[in-house]
Amino acid sequence: xxxVTYAEAQPTATAYSEPARRMTLNSWAVVVVFLPPALLLFTxxxxxxxxxxxxxxxxNWNGYGRPEKFIGLKNYGYLFGNPTFTRSLINNGIIIVxxxxxQLPLALAVAVxxxxxxxxxxxxxxxxxxPYVLADVAAGLIWHFMFDGDYGLVGAVTTAxxxxxxxxxxxxxxxxxAVLIVVLWKYFGFHMMLYIAxxxxxxxxxxxxxxxxxxxxFQRFWHITLPLLGxxxxxxxxxxVIGALQLFDIIVPLTGGGPFETTNTMVSFLYFFGLTRMRIxxxxxxxxxxxxxxxxxxxxxxxxVMRDD
Amino acid sequence: xTEAADAxxxxxxxxxxxxxxxxxxxxxxxxxxxxxxxLATALNGFKDLSELRTNPFGLPHVWMWSNxxxxxxxxxxxxxxxxxxxxxxxxxxxxxxxxxxxxxTFAHLRFFGDKFLLSYIQLGxxxxxxxxxxxxxxxxxxxxxxxSYWGVILPQVAFSLAMSVLLIRNAFKQLPSxxxxxxxxxxxxxxxxxxxxxxxxxxxxxxxxxVISFVGSWNGYLLPLIVLNSESxxxxxxxxxxxxxxxxxxxxxxxxxITLTILPAIIMFLMAQRxxxxxxxxxxxxx
Numbered sequence: 001x002x003x004v005t006y007a008e009a010q011p012t013a014t015a016y017s018e019p020a021r022r023m024t025l026n027s028w029a030v031v032v033v034f035l036p037p038a039l040l041l042f043t044x045x046x047x048x049x050x051x052x053x054x055x056x057x058x059x060n061w062n063g064y065g066r067p068e069k070f071i072g073l074k075n076y077g078y079l080f081g082n083p084t085f086t087r088s089l090i091n092n093g094i095i096i097v098x099x100x101x102x103q104l105p106l107a108l109a110v111a112v113x114x115x116x117x118x119x120x121x122x123x124x125x126x127x128x129x130x131p132y133v134l135a136d137v138a139a140g141l142i143w144h145f146m147f148d149g150d151y152g153l154v155g156a157v158t159t160a161x162x163x164x165x166x167x168x169x170x171x172x173x174x175x176x177x178a179v180l181i182v183v184l185w186k187y188f189g190f191h192m193m194l195y196i197a198x199x200x201x202x203x204x205x206x207x208x209x210x211x212x213x214x215x216x217x218f219q220r221f222w223h224i225t226l227p228l229l230g231x232x233x234x235x236x237x238x239x240x241v242i243g244a245l246q247l248f249d250i251i252v253p254l255t256g257g258g259p260f261e262t263t264n265t266m267v268s269f270l271y272f273f274g275l276t277r278m279r280i281x282x283x284x285x286x287x288x289x290x291x292x293x294x295x296x297x298x299x300x301x302x303x304x305v306m307r308d309d
Numbered sequence: 310x311t312e313a314a315d316a317x318x319x320x321x322x323x324x325x326x327x328x329x330x331x332x333x334x335x336x337x338x339x340x341x342x343x344x345x346x347x348l349a350t351a352l353n354g355f356k357d358l359s360e361l362r363t364n365p366f367g368l369p370h371v372w373m374w375s376n377x378x379x380x381x382x383x384x385x386x387x388x389x390x391x392x393x394x395x396x397x398x399x400x401x402x403x404x405x406x407x408x409x410x411x412x413x414t415f416a417h418l419r420f421f422g423d424k425f426l427l428s429y430i431q432l433g434x435x436x437x438x439x440x441x442x443x444x445x446x447x448x449x450x451x452x453x454x455x456x457s458y459w460g461v462i463l464p465q466v467a468f469s470l471a472m473s474v475l476l477i478r479n480a481f482k483q484l485p486s487x488x489x490x491x492x493x494x495x496x497x498x499x500x501x502x503x504x505x506x507x508x509x510x511x512x513x514x515x516x517x518x519x520v521i522s523f524v525g526s527w528n529g530y531l532l533p534l535i536v537l538n539s540e541s542x543x544x545x546x547x548x549x550x551x552x553x554x555x556x557x558x559x560x561x562x563x564x565x566x567i568t569l570t571i572l573p574a575i576i577m578f579l580m581a582q583r584x585x586x587x588x589x590x591x592x593x594x595x596x
Contacts, residue, residue: 049444145563
């Protein structure tokens with residue numbers, strides 16, 4: 001969706017190995033004509049907004065006129081004193097943990113199953129990847145129907161057992177699990193595809209040699225496949241964390257943040273409690289918190305975990 | 310089941326075995342679970358509301374073609390698809406033009422500040438659009454772009470620049486430098502080299518970037534949500550939510566509308582599966 005990736009991990013050493021050509025009139029013309037559109041668009045719509053978020057975050061401002069009521073760090077104080085926000089923060093954390101403990105292992109298992117020369121492997125791959133191509137909004141709405149206590153899957157199950165209708169999306173203890181199910185459904189195919197790409201890069205001779213030496217399938221997986229898949233796993237962890245941090249599109253059609261504001265994420269909190277109420281200073285502060293989390297994670301992860309990839 | 314087992318046996322690396330059958334069965338069950346919500350959505354769009362209540366997951370007893378027909382013959386469905394297509398096409402075209410020009414400069418020219426400018430644009434890789442959405446809204450408003458297509462297109466292009474410049478620049482650098490030397494020797498300037506040599510040789514990477522940018526724009530929700538107010542300009546994602554808000558009590562119509570709006574994506578995916586999968590995953594891996 002958004003262009004978040006791990007560019008920092010790319011070795012740039014080769015980038016400048018080409019012998020430098022002298023700058024001529026012609027090459028200066030290229031710089032002057034080719035670079036400004038990108039720089040202008042980036043500055044106006046990416047750089048300035050994020051810098052301004054840092055500035056607006058210090059004000060009590062409704063978005064009209066200039067920001068004048070400087071209130072220092074009070075927005076941040078309100079934010080962390082707001083139980084709905086802390087709940088959103090925790091929800092983002094739950095999605096991350098769930099992705100790492102359930103989604104990625106499932107994706108890996110399916111990738112390993114499909115990578116063997118199985119009948120219909122192409123079809124399985126296509127089916128599992130399909131939800132990733134559908135918009136989050138559509139996915140959220142489809143599952144809103146599935147979880148509906150009167151009509152959907154949940155409704156059908158309760159009717160079959162003669163139980164009273166159950167509305168998962170209105171159950172403040174369990175509603176968030178619906179979000180997790182949709183995230184799993186929508187995104188595991190993407191990670192599976194990354195793993196399949198990684199598995200295809202592993203030399204089958206290695207596995208055959210291990211097999212001849214009497215290694216069990218599990219040993220082969222644990223000692224050969226898994227380590228060689230390392231770079232791809234680290235990459236998929238990165239995408240899954242950044243994706244979890246910015247989750248919004250699924251929340252709106254599925255739960256709208258409810259019941260009792262128990263299923264918000266940081267971005268849906270920002271939207272429902274800041275932007276729609278024109279509390280620009282306050283919602284900018286939410287953006288800044290999200291920004292700091294994303295940047296800290298991206299930098300830290302690339303420097304520490306992906307340093308060798 | 311025996312048929313499936315035979316099939317595995319005939320093409321598997323090792324002859325069949327229980328493990329292969331179990332694996333295959335597990336995958337079939339999982340595939341069913343993944344497809345089920347989509348199929349249920351499409352089928353339930355053919356029911357009437359009372360049947361939806363009593364028979365949510367069987368085939369319709371009476372096929373209500375009128376649910377789909379009324380949407381297909383209405384103005385609204387085609388309008389939201391048209392808006393999405395317009396926004397996506399402009400986003401893709403602008404992304405390709407702007408980022409390939411910048412990528413070309415970064416790939417071939419050394420000038421004062423080039424590294425700095427490249428790192429500057431790559432800052433965009435570090436955070437998602439949601440972090441800056443509020444000031445972005447103010448900026449779009451102050452530029453007078455609220456409720457216009459450009460208010461959606463330009464930020465979409467800007468936020469995809471970091472990734473697309475990086476992908477395209479890496480690909481440009483991999484073109485043999487002898488080509489450039491030879492062209493320069495023959496008196497070909499950078500502009501003509503860009504148009505006649507670099508671009509024609511860069512089909513794969515340009516199509517990868519096009520796929521990423523098209524899918525991102527087509528499925529986009531947050532940005533159009535804050536920028537667009539008039540329903541006549543809604544892309545399908547917003548149109549779908551508006552439709553659901555209006556027909557909240559008629560699930561069968563909402564389901565038919567969902568089915569029809571996701572249909573273009575499904576058809577495109579089935580037709581260009583290889584390119585889309587390669588684009589969306591390779592883009593992530595190569596960046």
